[in-house]
Amino acid sequence: MKNSGRHRKLVSYRQHIKKFLFFFLCIFAASSLYAQAVQITLSDTSHEKISKYIYGQFAEHLGHCIYDGFWVDANLNVPKKDRIRLDVVEALKKIQIPDLRWPGGCFADQYHWSDGIGDRSKRPQRVNTSWGMVTEDNSFGTDEFLELCKLIGCEPYIAGNVGTGTPQEMEDWLEYLNFNGKSTLADLRRKNGHDAPYNVSLWGVGNESWGCGGNMTPEFYANLYKRYAEFCKNYPGTSLKKIASGANSDDYHWTDVCMKDIPLRDMWGLSMHYYTVVNNWQHKGSATSFDESEYFKGLKNCLHIEDLINKHSAIMDKYDPQKKVALAVDEWGIWTDPEPGTNGAFLYQQNSLRDALIAASTLNIFNNHCDRIRVANLAQTVNVLQSLILTDKEKMLLTPTYYVFDLYKKHQDATLLPLQFTSPQYTFGNESIPAINASASKDSTGAIHITLVNLDARKKITVNAAMPESSMKKSSGEILTSKKFNDINTFEKPYKVKNEIFSDFKTNGKTLSVNLPPMSVVLITLQ
Structure with missing residues (x-):
C-alpha cells in the first residue's frame, strides 16, 4: 500500500511536470x-502635400498592355466604347488613378505620333523593334489615348520621342494637342473629331536616354534636352510640366549633370527608374514559385529604393534647395521572369501577395518623401510587369497590387503626417x-x-x-x-x-x- 501510494504521487508529480513543460512550450511558441x-x-x-501624381500608372505599346488590354478586338464580347475596354476603365476609375503615362517606355523613342492619327485603315504599319519585333498597326494612337484618359478621368502623361524624333516633330505634336486657334495642325485635330484642345500638361522629353532612348551620355542628353525643351511651347491655357529623362537606378552622375547643366526654370521634373529584381537581370526570379529566401531578397531590394531617393535628392538639393524640381519615379515595380509558356518579350508575369507588399512599401516611401517626389508611375497597368489588371479574352481580374492602390488612394493630395x-x-x-x-x-x-x-x-x-x-x-x-x-x-x-x-x-x-x-x-x- 505504501509503495502504491508513492507510485501514485510520482505519477501525479510527473503529470504536473509535463503540464508545466507543455504550458512553457506553448508560451515560448x-x-x-x-x-x-x-x-x-x-x-x-x-505642410507637405502627398501629390496625387505619386499614384500614376504606365501603359506602353508592349505585349498585351495596349492591344488586348486597353484596346481590344471589335468583336470581343465585353463592354467597350469604340475598342476601349470599359471593365478595365471602371476598375481604374475606382482607384482614382491620377495620370497615365504613354506610349512608353522604350517604345516612346521609336514612336512617331503622326502614324497614329486619322483614318485607321490608312495608318502605316510599323515594326515594334523594342518589344518582340511584332507589327504595330497604329490603330491606338493619340486621339484614342486621350479618349481613354477622358473615360478614366485621369490626366495624360505623354513621353515624347527624342531618340528617333526631331524637335520639329515634338513641337508639332504639342500644337496638335494644345493649340486652340487657327492652324493646320489644330484644324487636323478638329477634323479627327476633337474640336477643343486636349491641354496636355505632363510632358516627358525622352525616355531612358542613357539606354534604349539613345545610349547617350548625360552631358550629351542635357544639351539635347535644352534644344528640345526650347520648342515645347506653353500654349494659352496649358503650362507644360516638362520632365527630363533622368537616371537609371544609382547613376548619380547623370542626376548631377542634368541638375547642373539644365536651367531649373526649363525643367519641372527629373525622372529616375528603378525595378525590384530578386536575383539578377539574367535570372530575375519566378513570379510565383519562390521560397522565403527569395521573398526576403525581393523585399530587401524593394526597400533599397529609399537609399536611391535619399542620394538623388541630396544631389538635387545642391542645385535646387527649394525643391522646385520634382523627382519623378515614373517607372517602378517588381520585374520577374516572364510566365512559362508566354512570349518572353511581352513581359507577362503573375502578381502575388509579395508584390502587393512591395507596392505598399514603395508607396509608403514615396509618401514620406513627397517634398521631392511628386510623380511616380507603376510599370505597368495591364498584362505587363507588376500589373494592376490581368485579362484573358473576356475574362479580367484584379491583382493584389490593385488592391493596394485601392487602399492607398486616401493619401492622394492629402497632407503628410x-x-x-x-x-x-x-x-x-x-x-x-x-x-x-x-x-x-x-x-x-x-x-x-x-x-x-x-x-x-x-x-x-x-x-x-x-x-x-x-x-x-x-x-x-x-x-x-x-x-x-x-x-x-x-x-x-x-x-x-x-x-x-x-x-x-x-x-x-x-x-x-x-x-x-x-x-x-x-x-x-x-x-
Whole structure:
C-alpha cells in the first residue's frame, strides 16, 4: 500500500511536470510569433502635400498592355466604347488613378505620333523593334489615348520621342494637342473629331536616354534636352510640366549633370527608374514559385529604393534647395521572369501577395518623401510587369497590387503626417530588414489615414501610435493579406487575395493600437 501510494504521487508529480513543460512550450511558441510592440508618434506640423501624381500608372505599346488590354478586338464580347475596354476603365476609375503615362517606355523613342492619327485603315504599319519585333498597326494612337484618359478621368502623361524624333516633330505634336486657334495642325485635330484642345500638361522629353532612348551620355542628353525643351511651347491655357529623362537606378552622375547643366526654370521634373529584381537581370526570379529566401531578397531590394531617393535628392538639393524640381519615379515595380509558356518579350508575369507588399512599401516611401517626389508611375497597368489588371479574352481580374492602390488612394493630395518610430527587424539567415513601414496623412475633411505594412513572414507585430488629436469619433480598418506570400489571384479564383474589413485595433484617447498579422497591409481611418 505504501509503495502504491508513492507510485501514485510520482505519477501525479510527473503529470504536473509535463503540464508545466507543455504550458512553457506553448508560451515560448506563442512569443516566437510576436515581435516587440512598435511605438509610433505622428506629427501634425507638416505642410507637405502627398501629390496625387505619386499614384500614376504606365501603359506602353508592349505585349498585351495596349492591344488586348486597353484596346481590344471589335468583336470581343465585353463592354467597350469604340475598342476601349470599359471593365478595365471602371476598375481604374475606382482607384482614382491620377495620370497615365504613354506610349512608353522604350517604345516612346521609336514612336512617331503622326502614324497614329486619322483614318485607321490608312495608318502605316510599323515594326515594334523594342518589344518582340511584332507589327504595330497604329490603330491606338493619340486621339484614342486621350479618349481613354477622358473615360478614366485621369490626366495624360505623354513621353515624347527624342531618340528617333526631331524637335520639329515634338513641337508639332504639342500644337496638335494644345493649340486652340487657327492652324493646320489644330484644324487636323478638329477634323479627327476633337474640336477643343486636349491641354496636355505632363510632358516627358525622352525616355531612358542613357539606354534604349539613345545610349547617350548625360552631358550629351542635357544639351539635347535644352534644344528640345526650347520648342515645347506653353500654349494659352496649358503650362507644360516638362520632365527630363533622368537616371537609371544609382547613376548619380547623370542626376548631377542634368541638375547642373539644365536651367531649373526649363525643367519641372527629373525622372529616375528603378525595378525590384530578386536575383539578377539574367535570372530575375519566378513570379510565383519562390521560397522565403527569395521573398526576403525581393523585399530587401524593394526597400533599397529609399537609399536611391535619399542620394538623388541630396544631389538635387545642391542645385535646387527649394525643391522646385520634382523627382519623378515614373517607372517602378517588381520585374520577374516572364510566365512559362508566354512570349518572353511581352513581359507577362503573375502578381502575388509579395508584390502587393512591395507596392505598399514603395508607396509608403514615396509618401514620406513627397517634398521631392511628386510623380511616380507603376510599370505597368495591364498584362505587363507588376500589373494592376490581368485579362484573358473576356475574362479580367484584379491583382493584389490593385488592391493596394485601392487602399492607398486616401493619401492622394492629402497632407503628410510625419511618423517617428523604430521598427523591429525581420531576420532571415544572416540578414535583416525593417519589418514595419508606414505613412500617414490628413485629408481635406480632417480624416487621418494610416497605412501600415508588416513584411515579416511569421510574426504578428503590435503598433501603438500616439495621435496628434483625441477628438476622433469614428474609426475603420481594411486589410490585405493571405496565408502564403506567393498567393495569387487567378481567372479560376480571382478573389483569393483582396481587401477585407479589419477590426483588430482599438483607439483610446490619443492612442491607437493595431495588431498587424504577418505579411499584411492595413489601412486605418480615423475621423
